[in-house]
Amino acid sequence: MSTMDESTHRDLTEQYGQSHLFDFWEDLNHNEKAILLRSISEVKFPEMKRLIESLVITEPPAEYYDEIKPVDLVAPKDRRAREAGDAGEALIRAGKVACFTVAGGQGTRLGFDGPKGSYPIGALTGHSLFQYHAEKIRGLQRYYGTVLPWYIMVSPANGDATRAFFKQQNYFALDPANILFFEQQMIPCVNEKGKMMLETPFRLAVSPGGHGGSVQALVEKGILADAASRGVEILSYFQVDNWAVQAADPLFIGHHALQQSDMSSKCHRRNSPREAVGVHCLCDQVYRVIEYSELDIYPQLLQVDASGDAVFSAGNSGIHLLNVSFVQDIYDHFEDFPWHKAFKKIPCIREDGTLFSPDAPNGYKFETFIFDALRFARNPLALEIQRLGEYTPIKDYDGVNSVVAARQSMTDYWSGWMKGAGIAIPEQSGSNAAWQLEISPAWAVNREEFAERAQTLPKSFDKSTAILADGTILSK
Known part of the structure; x- marks a missing residue:
């Protein structure tokens, strides 16, 4: 770290009204000073100046439309x-x-x-x-x-x-x-x-x-x-x-x-x-x-x-x-x-x-x-x-947009593939509510390819099942 690095960055912060970033400079060790200079060097100061002036110093009005x-x-x-x-x-x-x-x-x-x-x-x-x-x-x-x-x-x-x-x-x-x-x-x-x-x-x-x-x-x-x-x-x-x-x-x-x-x-x-x-x-x-x-x-x-x-x-x-x-x-x-x-x-x-x-x-x-x-x-x-098979974001563990909902959507989505291919699977109710299904998208990229490849599968499943990328069947 050179004196020029410090001088250049000080000048930059002063130019944009941010010289306080150096307030603790004299208390920092060599490595900490290097971190601060690197942190400052990553700032796009002209962009930040524009954001501060347009969004903080002045309150931008909401956009309104005629139609x-x-x-x-x-x-x-x-x-x-x-x-x-x-x-x-x-x-x-x-x-x-x-x-x-x-x-x-x-x-x-x-x-x-x-x-x-x-x-x-x-x-x-x-x-x-x-x-x-x-x-x-x-x-x-x-x-x-x-x-x-x-x-x-x-x-x-x-x-x-x-x-x-x-x-x-x-x-x-x-x-x-x-x-x-x-x-x-x-x-x-x-x-x-x-x-x-x-x-x-x-x-x-x-x-x-x-x-x-x-x-x-x-x-x-x-x-x-x-x-x-x-x-x-x-x-x-x-x-x-x-x-x-x-x-x-x-x-x-x-x-x-x-x-x-x-x-x-x-x-x-x-x-x-x-x-x-x-x-x-x-x-x-x-x-x-x-x-x-x-x-x-x-x-x-x-x-x-x-x-x-x-x-x-x-x-x-x-x-x-x-x-x-x-x-x-x-x-x-x-x-x-x-x-x-x-x-x-x-x-x-x-x-x-x-x-x-x-x-x-x-x-x-x-x-x-x-x-x-x-x-x-x-x-x-x-x-x-349609949400099923296209949009199931995961934001929390349980509830709407959750891990629990996503895992259920997997079973619901691929159950449609199974039934469409004539494969019997448990109904999702009562004691079978925990039945789960996974199909690797490396094995079948879409419903049509699954229907073709399903001819090699058993005609029914009564346990939770995963079909892996190489076609291996995992049952639990």
Whole structure:
């Protein structure tokens, strides 16, 4: 560490009104000083200045629109379904598609110590969320004779553990050269006066920049360049905690391509006007997603029809397709991308150097949402999906959107495959309510392939059953 490093960083903090970050400099040892300088060097000061001035120093007004309309949802079996499916399969075979998973979270709310993606969601197999997604990719690569690169965005909190988990699991039989990890951007937290906060005397208090920050990370970490070098044109985006998501859906990809869309989304129908998901809609003819926390600002989004169903029915599933070229365009104009603030309780260092653990919100965190990119997209498309077999996010251990619900959805979904193939299984009631079923997506990528392969299976099952990637049957 040189005197010039210190001088340069001091000048930078003074230029942007953040010189207090050096208040404890004389009390730090050599290593702590190096950590502080590195922490400061990672800050995008011009961007932070803009956020502080536009979101903290001044209170931005809510956006209001003259007209808000529901988006048109494309039905899964619309008139172009066959054409779309064929187009999507052709793009996958040609190596034009890569998978992109957001996996920066920890399993704390599930009672699990480790990256959320390593949580053992398989009730019978103990297979992790990562393994389920990996086996989907393995199955697709086998089925279409192609390679699907897998880009995984982690966080500083779980990045090392995630990489170690993949290595321990031998990358789930995938080629590690086709799996690239990269870290999401961390954003400094600020107090009510717009001053950056210190977590320790030598480390800034930071928080994840949100899924929208993946745009910056994809470019700045070299992931977009890697995709382009492989000939990839479309990124299939999904969140790690949705076990049911299709890693690369030919029908969705085909509709996206036929529509000549920059960005497309899968939407499930909201189960109530107050469901805690974003709402896809057209605001003054511009595609937007209104976050559920803002529903009361736009009361029309709470309307119901004669049947009591939400008029604005398109719920955000966090499943998207993004063109590689579109991601680069968004990055090149990221100063136009909307940021959001959240007033939170943020532990920090007081002026006297002691730790302060607040009982009430005391500072702001900043984040961006990937769905906000839709407002900049040409020809955005929304494909309607059923929740079962597509959207089962895991936020808690029990209740709605939980581990328990996800495991039940596995059994419900694959039971349909079994019955469709003429295989007898226990009814889900009474003493059989605990009967469970898992089918590896590496063994059967879809219902049609399962029906073909099921000819080698027994004609009935009376025990909880898992069919593994190699076709081995595990019964308990």
